[in-house]
Structure formats: structure tokens, C-alpha cells
Amino acid sequence: MVEDRELHCIICGEHKAEGEGIRIVSEFICETCESEMVHTDVKDAKYPFFIHQMKQIFIEKNA
Numbered sequence: 001m002v003e004d005r006e007l008h009c010i011i012c013g014e015h016k017a018e019g020e021g022i023r024i025v026s027e028f029i030c031e032t033c034e035s036e037m038v039h040t041d042v043k044d045a046k047y048p049f050f051i052h053q054m055k056q057i058f059i060e061k062n063a
């Protein structure tokens with residue numbers, strides 16, 4: 001039995017099934033965003049956006 005809980009992706013804001021992504025701390029990143037991050041070059045304009053979104057996870061934890 002797989003419990004398909006819906007999780008909120010911190011990057012794109014979409015709701016995805018738990019099996020469709022990865023958990024980081026208590027947050028969730030869907031596999032679409034995860035693979036996009038992996039394929040995003042550091043020089044890419046999108047990279048700072050990903051870093052910004054990721055930072056929010058840890059800022060919340062340390063608040």
C-alpha cells in the first residue's frame with residue numbers, strides 16, 4: 001500500500017504526490033524541479049532563484 005500524500009513543492013509551488021520528488025528537511029521538491037536544478041548551470045539566470053528558494057528552507061528552520 002502506497003500512501004500518495006500530496007506535497008507542496010517549494011520551488012514551483014505545485015502539489016505533487018510524495019513519490020514524485022525528494023524531501024529536504026521538512027520541505028519538498030518535485031522531480032521536475034529537482035532535475036531542472038541538476039541541469040541548471042551556475043551561470044544560468046535561474047540558478048540564483050533556486051538558491052533563493054532553497055535558502056528559505058533553512059532560514060525557516062533557524063528562525
Ligand SMILES: [Zn+2]
Nearest residue numbers: 009012030033
Ligand atoms: Zn516543483
